[in-house]
Amino acid sequence: xxxxxxxxxxxxxxxxVDTFGIYATxxxxxxxxxxxxxxxxxxxxxxxxxxxxxxATALILSLLISFRQRVYIEDFAPFVVISIPIMLKTFFSAxxxxxxxxxxxxxxxxxxxxxxxxxxxxxxxxxxxxxLMLPNPSKHFVxxxxxxxxxxxxxxxxxxxxxxxxxxxxxxxxxFNNINRGDDYFLTLKKYDGESERISVKYYGKEVFVAxxxxx
Numbered sequence: 001x002x003x004x005x006x007x008x009x010x011x012x013x014x015x016x017v018d019t020f021g022i023y024a025t026x027x028x029x030x031x032x033x034x035x036x037x038x039x040x041x042x043x044x045x046x047x048x049x050x051x052x053x054x055x056a057t058a059l060i061l062s063l064l065i066s067f068r069q070r071v072y073i074e075d076f077a078p079f080v081v082i083s084i085p086i087m088l089k090t091f092f093s094a095x096x097x098x099x100x101x102x103x104x105x106x107x108x109x110x111x112x113x114x115x116x117x118x119x120x121x122x123x124x125x126x127x128x129x130x131x132l133m134l135p136n137p138s139k140h141f142v143x144x145x146x147x148x149x150x151x152x153x154x155x156x157x158x159x160x161x162x163x164x165x166x167x168x169x170x171x172x173x174x175x176f177n178n179i180n181r182g183d184d185y186f187l188t189l190k191k192y193d194g195e196s197e198r199i200s201v202k203y204y205g206k207e208v209f210v211a212x213x214x215x216x
């Protein structure tokens with residue numbers, strides 16, 4: 001954690017369930033359960049390979065760290081998903097040695113996995129309508145990747161190309177959308193009762209993001 005710059009600031013908080021949820025979203029729930037079974041079975045049968053060690057280490061480290069703090073899954077997921085060849089090998093090895101009448105459970109597993117993966121793909125591209133069903137927009141599974149493009153467009157319409165903000169992560173994402181650092185305006189996500197301009201982002205008529213723009 002020290003070598004690769006993982007932050008350990010703030011109070012310790014548990015995010016184990018959140019990490020499991022994100023992995024289940026990446027793989028799909030059934031595939032993630034089968035992934036855990038494959039890692040356990042391969043390790044138990046002493047069939048460990050370099051890919052197994054990489055994948056198992058990334059999974060275990062991410063889960064251990066999530067006991068204390070939120071894990072940025074993009075730091076670990078690429079090393080976890082490389083275990084897919086091991087999963088396929090394990091599945092087909094068990095599938096081929098069984099007669100057709102004993103393959104019903106495996107056929108059901110394939111159907112469920114493909115169905116969930118298809119649903120995941122659909123939700124990846126068409127997920128904004130889900131805001132209409134959520135009382136708290138920030139609970140949307142890709143909330144952190146939304147609204148910045150629209151926010152940058154609103155700032156551009158006002159002729160603003162440079163701002164300061166109290167949110168460093170937001171500042172970096174705005175820079176990606178050509179809104180750089182400057183000293184003419186200040187943007188805050190905290191409610192500001194003084195003289196400011198309220199900027200909101202709506203999806204399908206529902207407000208999902210609010211920021212306050214203050215001229216310096």
